[in-house]
Amino acid sequence: xxxxxxxxxxxxxxxxxxxxxxxxxxxxxxxxxxxxxxxxxxxxxxxxxxxxxxxxxxxxxxxxxxxxxxxxxxxxxxxxxxxxxxxxxxxxxxxxxxxxxxxxxxxxxxxxxxxxxxxxxxxxxxxxxxxxxxxxxxxxxxxxxxxxxxxxxxxxxxxxxxxxxxxxxxxxxxxxxxxxxxxxxxxxxxxxxxxxxxxxxxxxxxxxxxxxxxxxxxxxxxxxxxxxxxxxxxxxxxxxxxxxxxxxxxxxxxxxxxxxxxxxxxxxxxxxxxxxxxxxxxxxxxxxxxxxxxxxxxxxxxxxxxxxxxxxxxxxxxxxxxxxxxxxxxxxxxxxxxxxxx
Numbered sequence: 006x007x008x009x010x011x012x013x014x015x016x017x018x019x020x021x022x023x024x025x026x027x028x029x030x031x032x033x034x035x036x037x038x039x040x041x042x043x044x045x046x047x048x049x050x051x052x053x054x055x056x057x058x059x060x061x062x063x064x065x066x067x068x069x070x071x072x073x074x075x076x077x078x079x080x081x082x083x084x085x086x087x088x089x090x091x092x093x094x095x096x097x098x099x100x101x102x103x104x105x106x107x108x109x110x111x112x113x114x115x116x117x118x119x120x121x122x123x124x125x126x127x128x129x130x131x132x133x134x135x136x137x138x139x140x141x142x143x144x145x146x147x148x149x150x151x152x153x154x155x156x157x158x159x160x161x162x163x164x165x166x167x168x169x170x171x172x173x174x175x176x177x178x179x180x181x182x183x184x185x186x187x188x189x190x191x192x193x194x195x196x197x198x199x200x201x202x203x204x205x206x207x208x209x210x211x212x213x214x215x216x217x218x219x220x221x222x223x224x225x226x227x228x229x230x231x232x233x234x235x236x237x238x239x240x241x242x243x244x245x246x247x248x249x250x251x252x253x254x255x256x257x258x259x260x261x262x263x264x265x266x267x268x269x270x271x272x273x274x275x276x277x278x279x280x281x282x283x284x285x286x287x288x289x290x291x292x293x294x295x296x297x298x299x300x301x302x303x304x305x306x307x308x309x310x311x312x313x314x315x316x317x318x319x320x321x322x323x324x325x326x327x328x329x330x331x332x333x334x335x336x337x338x339x340x341x342x343x344x345x346x347x
Contacts, residue, residue, distance in 0.1 A: 008024060008027065010027075012046075013049050014190070014194050015190035016193065017187040017188045020190060023050070023179065023181060026177075027053060027054065027057065030177050030179070031054050031056075031057035031058050032058060034148050036149050036150070036173065036177065037150045037176070037177045037179055038152070040153060040154070040157075040179070041152075041154065041183070042154055042183050043228070044229035044231030044232055045182070045183060045229045045230060046229075047112070047152040047181055052110075054108070055108040055110075055148075058148065060108055064104050064105075065107055066110065068082065068111060069112045070112060070116050071116035078117070079124070080137050081100060082100050082121075082134075083135065084098040084101075084134075084136040085097055085137035086137070087138075089136070089139075090138070093137075096136070101134045101147055102145060104145075105147060106146055109148070109149055110151075111125070112152050113152065113153060115153040115154075115160055115166060122166065126167065126170045128147075128149070132145060157175075183229055184226040184230055184233060191224075192218055192221065192222055195221055199213070199237045199249075202237055203241050205241075213248075217250060217251050217253070220254060225261060240253065252319075256321060256322055259334075263334065263335070288303070308340065308344075311330065312326075312330070312337070313346065315337075316346075323338060
């Protein structure tokens with residue numbers, strides 16, 4: 006089968022393993038439970054399941070169980086009859102009826118209340134639903150795929166999720182790895198999103214400097230693919246030059262990554278001394294005495310003023326301030342903490 010993975014970008018080993026399972030599972034009608042952190046692209050994977058299934062010409066109906074008020078979720082899922090509640094002025098089919106013959110995607114199923122979990126279990130077992138306020142059941146032919154960023158086994162132990170429903174959903178478990186576990190996919194996705202947004206905004210394609218690539222590859226990306234996509238869109242708007250430098254990255258990313266960018270080597274002491282001599286007036290003992298300063302106090306004061314000036318020149322970006330001063334970023338941070346300037 007020619008596997009359709011439209012929208013899922015990457016070539017890491019961990020993602021290729023997901024594709025292998027996808028190819029085996031998609032043609033079946035087995036229930037699938039997709040797990041993974043928020044922002045990893047679980048809905049894209051579920052859509053790929055549907056696109057590669059025998060139901061691909063039938064409806065694909067998603068519903069976010071965590072985004073709909075709990076008191077309305079049952080009606081959204083199963084529909085309601087006229088007069089079932091105050092504002093039910095007409096009968097209305099639910100998502101399960103809309104998905105008849107196709108696939109229903111229950112996103113964030115871990116947010117669902119226990120009483121409603123019982124009714125989902127009934128659909129899985131009996132393949133039938135009952136509208137809110139209805140008196141008869143209706144058969145539905147749907148493939149159920151669920152997703153969550155919660156640990157459902159822990160939710161079961163805590164009594165917040167039904168054990169029988171968990172095992173009914175977890176027939177085929179599929180785990181989508183976090184972006185930080187996908188290696189080179191970070192840069193593949195970064196360039197893909199950057200090109201997409203630059204084209205959309207009608208500007209010349211931005212390129213990532215080598216040091217910028219190192220920083221992006223080392224960042225943890227807690228928001229996963231969604232965070233990376235949003236950040237690339239921001240760069241496509243705010244970056245002035247066509248080459249993205251580390252200085253264009255926010256302090257949040259630089260601080261998280263730490264000192265991984267290769268900075269220019271500081272000059273040799275003899276070179277530095279020669280450069281300083283030109284037009285520079287060395288302080289003398291008489292200057293210290295005039296201000297009542299000892300050597301330590303004078304050096305501390307000079308260092309503090311230079312640190313603050315570098316931070317001001319770098320708009321608070323520590324990586325850039327360290328480069329201005331010719332020191333390692335970790336050294337700068339230690340000095341700032343020692344002087345309580347961080």
